[in-house]
Amino acid sequence: MSTLALFGGEKSVTVDAGAVASLPVCRQKGIDVVNRLMRTGEISQSSVTSDFAQHFASYIGSTYALCTNNGTSAIDSALFALSVAPGDEVIVPSYTFWASVTPIIAQHAVPVFCDVDRETFCIDPKKIEKCITNKTKAIIVVHVWGNMCDMESIMSIARKHGIKVLEDCSHAHGASYRGKKAGLWGDVGCYSLQGTKTLPGGEGGVLVTDSRECYERAAALGHYELIQTFADNSPYKKYALTGMGHKYRIHPFAAALADSQLEHLDEVNEVREKNARRFDEGLHDIPFLKKQCEYEGSHRVFSYHYYRYVPAKEKVKEPFAFLKALHAEGVACGYCGYGRLHNAPLFTEGGPYGDCKGTRAVLPVTDELAHTTFLAAPRFETSCHSLVEQYIAAYRKVSDHIEEVIEYSQDHSFDEELNSLSGRSIAQL
Numbered sequence: 313m314s315t316l317a318l319f320g321g322e323k324s325v326t327v328d329a330g331a332v333a334s335l336p337v338c339r340q341k342g343i344d345v346v347n348r349l350m351r352t353g354e355i356s357q358s359s360v361t362s363d364f365a366q367h368f369a370s371y372i373g374s375t376y377a378l379c380t381n382n383g384t385s386a387i388d389s390a391l392f393a394l395s396v397a398p399g400d401e402v403i404v405p406s407y408t409f410w411a412s413v414t415p416i417i418a419q420h421a422v423p424v425f426c427d428v429d430r431e432t433f434c435i436d437p438k439k440i441e442k443c444i445t446n447k448t449k450a451i452i453v454v455h456v457w458g459n460m461c462d463m464e465s466i467m468s469i470a471r472k473h474g475i476k477v478l479e480d481c482s483h484a485h486g487a488s489y490r491g492k493k494a495g496l497w498g499d500v501g502c503y504s505l506q507g508t509k510t511l512p513g514g515e516g517g518v519l520v521t522d523s524r525e526c527y528e529r530a531a532a533l534g535h536y537e538l539i540q541t542f543a544d545n546s547p548y549k550k551y552a553l554t555g556m557g558h559k560y561r562i563h564p565f566a567a568a569l570a571d572s573q574l575e576h577l578d579e580v581n582e583v584r585e586k587n588a589r590r591f592d593e594g595l596h597d598i599p600f601l602k603k604q605c606e607y608e609g610s611h612r613v614f615s616y617h618y619y620r621y622v623p624a625k626e627k628v629k630e631p632f633a634f635l636k637a638l639h640a641e642g643v644a645c646g647y648c649g650y651g652r653l654h655n656a657p658l659f660t661e662g663g664p665y666g667d668c669k670g671t672r673a674v675l676p677v678t679d680e681l682a683h684t685t686f687l688a689a690p691r692f693e694t695s696c697h698s699l700v701e702q703y704i705a706a707y708r709k710v711s712d713h714i715e716e717v718i719e720y721s722q723d724h725s726f727d728e729e730l731n732s733l734s735g736r737s738i739a740q741l
């Protein structure tokens with residue numbers, strides 16, 4: 313059996329993923345439009361923004377799309393749009409990026425953390441009902457890593473209890489469930505266009521909805537310039553002079569860059585998926601590696617490719633030694649940073665306004681996933697067959713040596729290496 317690269321053997325991966333498997337963040341068309349905007353001076357407001365909003369709405373199939381300066385402000389606007397008021401409770405997973413949760417605090421509302429499903433990593437519909445009280449106003453679901461939540465079950469619970477649903481689609485550009493795109497199932501959907509997302513604009517976001525009321529409330533919060541376009545009988549028209557406290561409009565450069573990526577999104581998603589499915593197939597019989605499962609009828613996108621590490625030896629729960637051995641083989645992989653928000657001081661001690669402490673949550677599956685999930689591979693965005701095969705070979709090699717890796721992990725501490733082993737730093741989240 314060949315020697316692990318960790319112990320001086322040859323590396324399995326010799327092809328540079330950064331060089332062969334990634335696409336330029338800015339398309340030429342986007343660069344040309346940004347250059348034109350600089351020449352014409354449209355560096356704050358431009359028809360490029362409204363054009364992009366229309367293109368995005370038609371891609372998703374929503375009646376309205378509102379572009380924002382980031383995904384976080386889209387979520388903030390969406391909570392306001394759903395009339396989440398101070399003291400209201402909002403159910404949300406902890407296995408997510410902080411921005412799925414912090415806007416709840418910004419609206420002076422209370423996050424109620426709900427556990428996720430071990431196989432799909434998405435909010436567990438079976439556990440949602442236990443979180444509902446007479447103060448519950450909304451549920452935020454996150455299509456985490458591009459994997460669609462069980463929207464049919466979630467919507468039926470929400471409708472039964474008269475609760476609104478906000479979909480955080482920041483990882484799910486192009487994903488769908490029973491033929492309907494992410495963001496269309498709930499009352500409102502929020503996308504991020506941040507520079508590392510699969511529809512990158514630099515910094516930006518989009519809120520989608522079919523509800524005129526929801527759109528107007530969201531726009532009234534952070535887009536004073538749109539209020540004047542509302543009908544005279546709109547209850548928000550009177551705020552045209554002042555807006556409602558925030559300024560959330562997108563930079564036209566970001567809209568232009570994202571717009572130029574939109575027409576390629578499906579085609580690139582297809583390539584990503586083909587590579588990812590081949591990778592999954594190559595690893596399917598490794599007993600301690602579990603891929604992220606999908607709900608029936610859903611079509612995920614592979615914006616991020618995470619796995620669960622479940623070795624038989626109870627003592628070795630953390631995948632650090634395994635990841636270190638893979639790194640040595642030339643694999644870009646890293647441990648997960650998600651699943652820790654319910655223990656963060658902002659939520660356990662209360663927010664800056666002192667009125668919105670999260671409820672103390674016991675989330676056994678989230679705690680487990682925080683330790684066991686890891687970024688397995690970078691985005692393979694081109695038809696890079698030989699690279700994918702090298703990745704599979706690296707995983708199989710390290711897995712064949714798993715007993716050595718476990719032994720190594722028992723007499724090593726990884727404190728100093730944790731940053732370089734982080735999926736977040738690798739995926740630049």
Ligand SMILES: Cc1ncc(COP(=O)(O)O)c(C=O)c1O
Pocket residue numbers: 382383384385408409411412454480482483504505506515516517741
């Ligand atoms: C799940 C999730 N929600 C929300 C956001 C916030 O988006 P933005 O960074 O554009 O504010 C992100 C971005 O990283 C995210 O990953």
